[in-house]
Amino acid sequence: MPSQLAVDDISVAFGGHRALDSVALNAERGQVTGLIGPNGAGKSTLFDVISGLRKPLSGNVSLNGRDVTRAGPARRARHGLARTFQRLELFGRLSVRDNLRVAAELGPERRHAGHIADEILARLGIEHLADTTADSLSTGMGRLVEVARALAVRPSLILLDEPAAGQDVQETELFAGLLRTLAADGTAVLLVEHDMELVMSVCDTVYVLDLGRIIAAGPPGVIRRDETVLAAYLGKS
Ligand SMILES: Nc1ncnc2c1ncn2[C@@H]1O[C@H](COP(=O)(O)OP(=O)(O)OP(=O)(O)O)[C@@H](O)[C@H]1O
Numbered sequence: 001m002p003s004q005l006a007v008d009d010i011s012v013a014f015g016g017h018r019a020l021d022s023v024a025l026n027a028e029r030g031q032v033t034g035l036i037g038p039n040g041a042g043k044s045t046l047f048d049v050i051s052g053l054r055k056p057l058s059g060n061v062s063l064n065g066r067d068v069t070r071a072g073p074a075r076r077a078r079h080g081l082a083r084t085f086q087r088l089e090l091f092g093r094l095s096v097r098d099n100l101r102v103a104a105e106l107g108p109e110r111r112h113a114g115h116i117a118d119e120i121l122a123r124l125g126i127e128h129l130a131d132t133t134a135d136s137l138s139t140g141m142g143r144l145v146e147v148a149r150a151l152a153v154r155p156s157l158i159l160l161d162e163p164a165a166g167q168d169v170q171e172t173e174l175f176a177g178l179l180r181t182l183a184a185d186g187t188a189v190l191l192v193e194h195d196m197e198l199v200m201s202v203c204d205t206v207y208v209l210d211l212g213r214i215i216a217a218g219p220p221g222v223i224r225r226d227e228t229v230l231a232a233y234l235g236k237s
Contacts, residue, residue: 002065004029004080004157004188005050010059012045012212019045020056021212027157032179032189034199034220037209038232043192046209047159050190051083052076063157077106080156084146084163092135096145097121099134100152107153120148124178139166144175157188164195176202200224208232 005027012020020042027033035043048054050061052073060069063079071079090099100117109116121127124144129137137145143163150158160179164172172195179202182189193199199206200220208216208223210232216223223229 001029002062003027004064005190006060006062006065007046007050008060008062010046010049010061011057012042012049012054013057018212020049022059023209023212023214025207025214025217027188027190028204029156029186029188030183031204032183032191032202034203034206035190035192035209036194036196036199036206040211041209042212043209044161047083047161047192050159051081077153080154081159082150082153082155082157083159083161084143084150085161088139088142088146090134090137090142090145090149093133095131095133096126096137096148097130099145099149103149103152109154113152116152116154120151123181124148125174140168140171143167144171144178147175147178151182155187157190158182160189160191160193162193163191164193164198172198 003026007023007025010020010023011018023046037043045054049056052071060067062068063076063081066079068076068079097117100120101113104113104116121130126144134145143166147160147163164175167175176198179189203220205217206220206223207214208229215232216226216229
């Protein structure tokens with residue numbers, strides 16, 4: 001079976017600066033894949049390429065074996081890709097439930113949008129927030145609701161950009177459980193996150209990006225002890 005996401009030989013340049021240099025990466029169904037790296041390593045740029053917001057200089061992106069390199073964001077979404085952003089993108093004046101409902105109306109089961117919204121609220125254990133307006137949520141809960149909203153389109157691949165930023169310890173624990181549940185349900189999860197404890201505890205595979213290149217990839221136990229990875233981080237902190 002092909003990988004849910006296969007990225008091959010992706011390069012991106014901003015002026016003369018190579019933000020990504022021949023990057024290759026895979027994300028599989030049923031797994032949480034981590035993408036880590038120091039600030040400016042190219043993580044968000046790679047997410048932009050995967051979601052179709054930025055055209056690469058070279059390389060290919062495939063979703064479930066289908067080459068989508070030339071497809072725009074909407075077509076990729078129809079092929080099962082969903083994404084969250086570093087900044088919150090919720091509709092502030094709408095309730096949490098309505099934020100989910102509006103998203104579900106863009107997905108394949110739009111006629112059941114209300115039902116999908118309720119089901120996801122229950123699955124995440126946040127039914128009590130259904131009628132809360134999005135702009136009165138804490139940042140941490142706002143991030144959880146962002147993920148809930150991404151789930152409303154029934155994605156087979158979900159890209160999460162720093163979802164735990166601003167979460168307290170309890171919210172992060174809840175979140176780690178959610179990521180494992182998503183993977184167990186068969187979703188491929190690709191996670192960019194600076195919280196190393198979270199990354200090392202939930203990921204099956206971790207890729208390390210530094211200055212636009214993948215410098216290591218493997219299970220968390222191996223990455224944690226990798227000399228090149230330690231040098232990349234220590235050199236910049
Ligand atoms: N629109 C742009 N124009 C010019 N340079 C850019 C642009 N976007 C990103 N860059 C540069 O590309 C490199 C990669 O940036 P990117 O935001 O992808 O890194 P990142 O790993 O996501 O960083 P962070 O962890 O801080 O979010 C950086 O050197 C950045 O300055």
